[in-house]
Amino acid sequence: MSICRRTSAAVQLCLAAAIALGVTCPSVAAGDKKKRPAIYDTTADGAQQIADALEIAKHDNKRVLLQFGANWCSWCHILHGVLADDKEIAKTMNYEYVLVLVDVDTVGERQHNAATIAKYGNPIEKGLPVWVVLDADGKKLAAINTEPLEKGKGYDHGKVHEVLKKYKAAPVSAEAVMSSAIAKAKSESKQVFAHFSAPWCSWCKKFDAYFAREDVVAIFDSAFVRVKIDIERMTDGEDVAEEFGKDEGLGIPFFAVIDGNGKKLVDSVGPEGNCGYPVEDFEVAYYMDVLKKTSKLPAGKLATLKAGLLVKK
Numbered sequence: 001m002s003i004c005r006r007t008s009a010a011v012q013l014c015l016a017a018a019i020a021l022g023v024t025c026p027s028v029a030a031g032d033k034k035k036r037p038a039i040y041d042t043t044a045d046g047a048q049q050i051a052d053a054l055e056i057a058k059h060d061n062k063r064v065l066l067q068f069g070a071n072w073c074s075w076c077h078i079l080h081g082v083l084a085d086d087k088e089i090a091k092t093m094n095y096e097y098v099l100v101l102v103d104v105d106t107v108g109e110r111q112h113n114a115a116t117i118a119k120y121g122n123p124i125e126k127g128l129p130v131w132v133v134l135d136a137d138g139k140k141l142a143a144i145n146t147e148p149l150e151k152g153k154g155y156d157h158g159k160v161h162e163v164l165k166k167y168k169a170a171p172v173s174a175e176a177v178m179s180s181a182i183a184k185a186k187s188e189s190k191q192v193f194a195h196f197s198a199p200w201c202s203w204c205k206k207f208d209a210y211f212a213r214e215d216v217v218a219i220f221d222s223a224f225v226r227v228k229i230d231i232e233r234m235t236d237g238e239d240v241a242e243e244f245g246k247d248e249g250l251g252i253p254f255f256a257v258i259d260g261n262g263k264k265l266v267d268s269v270g271p272e273g274n275c276g277y278p279v280e281d282f283e284v285a286y287y288m289d290v291l292k293k294t295s296k297l298p299a300g301k302l303a304t305l306k307a308g309l310l311v312k313k
Contacts, residue, residue, distance in 0.1 A: 040103035046113035053098040058136040065097045069129040070105040076129040096168040174234035181227040186260025193224040195255040206277040216308040223295035250274040
């Protein structure tokens with residue numbers, strides 16, 4: 001079934017002058033360049049990258065971490081590896097941040113993403129990589145020179161983790177989020193569609209992708225008030241999930257449809273168990289039956305919602 005269950009700085013930073021001149025970081029040997037894959041998209045619009053990240057951050061109550069750098073900068077690769085490979089740091093990144101790698105390389109005589117660099121106060125002037133932390137509204141919370149986080153030929157993982165923990169968003173109350181959704185549903189004569197998830201759940205991310213589709217959202221939001229309850233990051237998340245019918249053995253994602261008075265009408269548990277994110281034919285059939293019975297959406301719009309499930313990401 002499509003659900004998840006839990007199983008039990010020795011080399012100086014690259015200077016901004018080097019970027020402006022289009023030369024390589026002194027710590028990058030020619031051989032190293034060939035070995036490392038490109039982590040920065042040299043064609044991406046940094047402003048659009050950040051806009052997309054802020055949309056996710058606002059929905060999930062996360063911070064956006066901008067890492068300004070370039071593919072030729074060895075310290076950028078080392079720091080990126082720390083974020084990905086240290087298990088505790090990677091967990092914090094997955095739970096609390098949306099990472100954006102902003103390329104600042106120079107092509108010809110033009111610096112990539114120059115306007116974005118200027119917008120955030122030219123944080124790269126003292127070297128690369130540099131972090132900028134944004135809240136979900138796009139407000140700059142901090143610009144962080146990563147040189148003090150270095151240790152020998154790498155980074156002090158403890159210091160890196162402390163910085164990340166310092167700027168993470170305060171948790172929100174699942175009870176308050178659910179109460180607000182129910183009140184909105186009542187005022188708009190809709191039902192609440194609540195899906196319960198956690199950052200480690202890969203099938204939950206399928207629901208996130210589903211609800212990121214414009215064609216799906218336009219139809220879904222005409223009949224439902226969508227709410228996502230993170231059972232691990234929100235306070236009272238587990239309690240709210242249990243209140244609406246989820247028990248530990250069901251796994252996640254779990255969803256429930258709730259009316260404007262707070263009464264659960266139906267949930268994701270069908271004849272063959274929790275359908276989670278619908279993939280198998282019987283799961284899709286059950287999910288569509290739920291939507292049909294709890295809304296007045298016409299057949300054509302329901303068909304669009306079904307088609308959205310089947311699109312491979």
